[in-house]
Amino acid sequence: MFRNVAELVQLAETNQVKIAEIMIRQEIEVSGLTREEVIAKMDKNLTVMEQAVERGLNGVHSHTGLTGGDAVLIQNYIKSGKALGGTVLLDAVSKAVATNEVNAAMGVICATPTAGSAGVVPGTLFAVKEKLLPTREEMIEFLFTAAAFGFVVANNASISGAAGGCQAEVGSASGMAAAAIVELAGGSAQQAAEAMAITLKNMLGLVCDPVAGLVEVPCVKRNAMGASNAITAADMALAGVTSRIPCDEVIHAMFLIGQSMPSSLRETAEGGLAATPTGRRLEQEIFGSGNTVKLKNLIRS
Amino acid sequence: MKYRSAFDIIGPVMIGPSSSHTAGAARIGRVARTLFGKLPTKAIISLYGSFAKTYKGHGTDFAIVAGLLDLDTFDERMPKSLAIAKDLGLEVVFQAEEAVTDHPNTVKINLYGGDDELELVGISIGGGTIEITELNSFPLKLSGEHPAILVVHQDRFGIISAVTSVLSKYQINIGHMEVSRLDKGEMALMVIEVDQKIEDMVIEELSNLANVSKIIRMAE
Numbered sequence: 001m002f003r004n005v006a007e008l009v010q011l012a013e014t015n016q017v018k019i020a021e022i023m024i025r026q027e028i029e030v031s032g033l034t035r036e037e038v039i040a041k042m043d044k045n046l047t048v049m050e051q052a053v054e055r056g057l058n059g060v061h062s063h064t065g066l067t068g069g070d071a072v073l074i075q076n077y078i079k080s081g082k083a084l085g086g087t088v089l090l091d092a093v094s095k096a097v098a099t100n101e102v103n104a105a106m107g108v109i110c111a112t113p114t115a116g117s118a119g120v121v122p123g124t125l126f127a128v129k130e131k132l133l134p135t136r137e138e139m140i141e142f143l144f145t146a147a148a149f150g151f152v153v154a155n156n157a158s159i160s161g162a163a164g165g166c167q168a169e170v171g172s173a174s175g176m177a178a179a180a181i182v183e184l185a186g187g188s189a190q191q192a193a194e195a196m197a198i199t200l201k202n203m204l205g206l207v208c209d210p211v212a213g214l215v216e217v218p219c220v221k222r223n224a225m226g227a228s229n230a231i232t233a234a235d236m237a238l239a240g241v242t243s244r245i246p247c248d249e250v251i252h253a254m255f256l257i258g259q260s261m262p263s264s265l266r267e268t269a270e271g272g273l274a275a276t277p278t279g280r281r282l283e284q285e286i287f288g289s290g291n292t293v294k295l296k297n298l299i300r301s
Numbered sequence: 302m303k304y305r306s307a308f309d310i311i312g313p314v315m316i317g318p319s320s321s322h323t324a325g326a327a328r329i330g331r332v333a334r335t336l337f338g339k340l341p342t343k344a345i346i347s348l349y350g351s352f353a354k355t356y357k358g359h360g361t362d363f364a365i366v367a368g369l370l371d372l373d374t375f376d377e378r379m380p381k382s383l384a385i386a387k388d389l390g391l392e393v394v395f396q397a398e399e400a401v402t403d404h405p406n407t408v409k410i411n412l413y414g415g416d417d418e419l420e421l422v423g424i425s426i427g428g429g430t431i432e433i434t435e436l437n438s439f440p441l442k443l444s445g446e447h448p449a450i451l452v453v454h455q456d457r458f459g460i461i462s463a464v465t466s467v468l469s470k471y472q473i474n475i476g477h478m479e480v481s482r483l484d485k486g487e488m489a490l491m492v493i494e495v496d497q498k499i500e501d502m503v504i505e506e507l508s509n510l511a512n513v514s515k516i517i518r519m520a521e
Contacts, residue, residue, distance in 0.1 A: 108316060110315075155303060
């Protein structure tokens, strides 16, 4: 079993296989399932991701009305031909937003690695898909590559906003996506690790400050930026750019930063954007003064 | 290692909005339900840390109750669980606690039904992965991801050997095991996570052992 990114890269190099294959082999060993069962399980998750993106691209709104409809706006803008950023990049942004809008609307999603950061990995996958035209099998491999890097972060640092801030959620998701894009595009295992390092370095210190304690503001847009960060870092790594700080050390730095973050910035809705005048006003409008009745009415309706 | 599977990272498939505060919370509720063995008539749910601060926005309240109703993380009835509980005669009380716990996402669940009571403490460590850290005042570590047997027994010599002999006879492999007791010679709890499915006859044989007062089975 690999314990860090260095071991993961070495295992892939020694066995001359993809990182996805290392993750699949480990899963077979740990779960006792057959190869076919492990692949089928991930195939199911991929289907859930496809359905969530499709639902989001058709336009969805949360019960509170704070989020929704932005994925559609971005898609329409891409179609207008006026977009300044690349089509793949904006498509990834739109599809990441689509997934998280469905999540905010209490729809069905697949956590990657968490629900609040569920947009980044599928958003980037379905955008680069348009250019790289992968087979279904390669798309499933993409998710195993992402899982391998997320597995290292989860065991050596954290994937919980309450424990490590948003850097642990959207930061981890973006690093996972960047590494998986590199491998899907034909990059080496080491290049995948470089992409993960470059991405995560640019997410360090990101706090978790959800307005009203909802997973809406700023979570949905952080997924958008996470997706663009992942694609940029993947391109940099594929171009041959390397990270001066090794991936494992970046992950450890993220862990230590999370440890020193005050509780007000770790998913308590007490600091950051949650504590701005507008954040507080929205909280008041949605929940009233510490009264849960309004939310329950919203849920039941 | 806290996370062991690729599907801890890519997964679970779930109702939004939060893997730790919604899916993880639902899983803790469901473990409590499994351990209780039936639908309780009353549940007191005490929330700590981030759970206490954000449970309304994250739907932690309806998620835990959905778990108590034995619903899965992807069950679309989850957001309506509070109404469903009311219809089924389950009274639910939520308490946001000020006390600081080791983990920011901690919940204590007290269940009541007939003469039975259960107290469970669980933490949601991220991405929907959970740990049960306390059961009826016994400290323990239970992920809820593997089949497990919980043996409530008197603290006597030879009991561990008797229990493991039964498992050995049925060729059941132990993945993780721990024993804790309230005091020397008093009530004790054995938690055994196993790799295989546990058949009824195994449970029956364990129940008949001397000094064993209760066996709880947890399926995957």
